[in-house]
Amino acid sequence: MSDTLSAPPPALELVDATRVFTRRGGLFKSAGKAVRAVDGVSLTIRAGETLGLVGESGSGKSTLGRLALRLVEPTSGRLLVDGRDVTGVSKAEMQAMRRDIQMVFQDPYGSLDPRVTIGQSIAEPLKVHGLWDSDGPQKVAGVMSLVGLDPSHADRYPHQFSGGQRQRIGIARALTLDPKILVLDEPVSALDVSIQAQIINLLQRIQRERGLSYLFIAHDLAVVRHVSHRIAVMYLGKVVEMAERDNLYRRPLHPYTVSLLAAVPIADVRMRNRRRTSVTMGEIGSATNVPPGCRFHPRCYRARLVAAAGGVPTERSGDALLPRACLIDQPALKACGGTDQVACHFPETPETRSEVATAVLQDIGYPPIRPITL
Ligand SMILES: Nc1ncnc2c1ncn2[C@@H]1O[C@H](COP(=O)(O)OP(=O)(O)OP(=O)(O)O)[C@@H](O)[C@H]1O
Numbered sequence: 001m002s003d004t005l006s007a008p009p010p011a012l013e014l015v016d017a018t019r020v021f022t023r024r025g026g027l028f029k030s031a032g033k034a035v036r037a038v039d040g041v042s043l044t045i046r047a048g049e050t051l052g053l054v055g056e057s058g059s060g061k062s063t064l065g066r067l068a069l070r071l072v073e074p075t076s077g078r079l080l081v082d083g084r085d086v087t088g089v090s091k092a093e094m095q096a097m098r099r100d101i102q103m104v105f106q107d108p109y110g111s112l113d114p115r116v117t118i119g120q121s122i123a124e125p126l127k128v129h130g131l132w133d134s135d136g137p138q139k140v141a142g143v144m145s146l147v148g149l150d151p152s153h154a155d156r157y158p159h160q161f162s163g164g165q166r167q168r169i170g171i172a173r174a175l176t177l178d179p180k181i182l183v184l185d186e187p188v189s190a191l192d193v194s195i196q197a198q199i200i201n202l203l204q205r206i207q208r209e210r211g212l213s214y215l216f217i218a219h220d221l222a223v224v225r226h227v228s229h230r231i232a233v234m235y236l237g238k239v240v241e242m243a244e245r246d247n248l249y250r251r252p253l254h255p256y257t258v259s260l261l262a263a264v265p266i267a268d269v270r271m272r273n274r275r276r277t278s279v280t281m282g283e284i285g286s287a288t289n290v291p292p293g294c295r296f297h298p299r300c301y302r303a304r305l306v307a308a309a310g311g312v313p314t315e316r317s318g319d320a321l322l323p324r325a326c327l328i329d330q331p332a333l334k335a336c337g338g339t340d341q342v343a344c345h346f347p348e349t350p351e352t353r354s355e356v357a358t359a360v361l362q363d364i365g366y367p368p369i370r371p372i373t374l
Contacts (some may be wrong), residue, residue: 008047010083011181011213012068012101017041017077019063023288033288037063039237040077045181050207050214052228052245054221054260056284059234061217065183068215069101070094082180099129102179105187108170112158118169119144119154125176139176147172147202164195170200181213187225200227221261225249233257236285236295255302297326 005045008320019038045051053061053328066072068088070079078087086097104124105111112121141151141252147168158166165186174182184203188196193283204227207214218224224231225245232242233256241254252258285291285298298318307314312323 001355008049010044010080011047012045012082012215013043013078013080014064014067015042015078015080017064017067017079018075019060019067019072021063035287036237036290037287038074039290040240041234041237042077043232043239043242045213045215046209047180047213048211049229050216050227052224052231053215053217053234054224054231055234056260057165057219058284058287060237061234062185064234065103065185065215066201066216068181068183069098069103071103095129098274099177100179101181101183102174102177103183103185104167104170104174104187106189109158109163112166112169114158116148117155117157118161121156121158121169122172122176124360125173129177131177136250143172143175146175146206162195163191164198167191167195167199168202171199171206175206178210179212181215183215185217187216189219196223203227233260236287236290238295238327240296254296255300256296259299260302291327293325293327297322300326 016042021035021037023033055061067074144151149168188199216227230240230244231248236255241257252261291298303322307321307322314321315324348355
């Protein structure tokens with residue numbers, strides 16, 4: 001059977017989704033400037049799968065998660081749920097559709113009213129959606145048991161629970177309406193490692209039992225590797241690489257992914273002795289002043305490798321000599337914002353396959369980037 005026939009149907013699709021914010025607040029230099037928090041992102045979450053979403057702080061992950069629920073409205077682009085275009089539907093229709101997509105936040109304490117019992121909090125979505133009836137208490141007890149909470153504790157208050165238990169309450173709340181999709185925004189980041197494992201096991205068990213789809217947003221690459229079927233990597237509003245989990249970790253193609261996975265300073269070939277230096281990664285670029293061309297180019301070790309090896313037209317940008325193609329917008333750069341596993345636009349040059357490139361990649365613990373045809 002072909003992949004197309006056997007692949008599970010899409011549960012959620014974002015098509016060319018963009019969200020632009022205008023910074024408020026006169027005190028900051030960036031005030032009044034536009035931030036393209038999500039910039040032309042297309043992705044699909046298939047039924048029953050976990051799509052991991054990684055990237056540094058400020059890369060647009062939370063905004064993308066909120067776009068999926070239309071908690072923030074897209075500036076442009078489309079949102080499809082179960083194949084149905086819900087981009088332009090009314091607020092009331094969208095509210096009804098939210099039964100199918102729910103969100104779990106990093107800080108469940110922040111989203112739980114300290115004056116309200118956890119039973120009432122878990123029941124709230126049923127009440128908001130007009131679904132509270134005589135079966136309500138049983139549903140609340142059922143969902144509490146599902147997440148490993150004792151239903152007899154329904155009349156307790158949030159402060160009477162530990163961090164891990166509060167995250168279970170947050171998950172129970174999200175499950176009350178029996179959704180098909182959960183957007184999990186850093187759901188374990190605030191928890192101790194041992195508790196993280198329990199919550200992840202819980203989420204995986206619920207996914208198996210209920211066939212849920214997850215968009216799992218996280219900084220922690222080890223956690224994302226553990227939970228995801230596929231992974232999307234975001235940088236300054238763009239998805240720069242998306243791949244099956246094992247492909248991404250074994251053979252990252254985008255220099256940003258390589259740098260993220262390496263998470264160690266990368267050898268800078270400009271230094272003849274290849275001494276370790278952190279210049280390659282540096283800080284994430286400015287969201288209000290996105291670099292032209294490939295937006296990762298100011299931090300890209302590979303652009304420097306190519307420029308250092310010669311043979312391509314180069315240009316000076318700041319303190320670095322970089323391939324001109326990295327600095328200008330051209331159709332080939334689309335590969336950097338593509339939706340399948342993609343590389344930057346230099347995969348086929350001899351320079352990227354040079355001994356130096358190989359040495360650098362080995363140095364940071366990854367096999368050389370294999371050439372692909374764009
Ligand atoms: N409501 C808003 N108004 C203005 N700018 C915003 C707003 N929300 C997000 N941004 C900006 O959009 C960009 C992406 O932010 P977002 O929170 O989506 O990133 P993130 O990858 O989730 O980061 P983090 O991991 O820190 O949550 C940032 O530059 C942020 O400052």
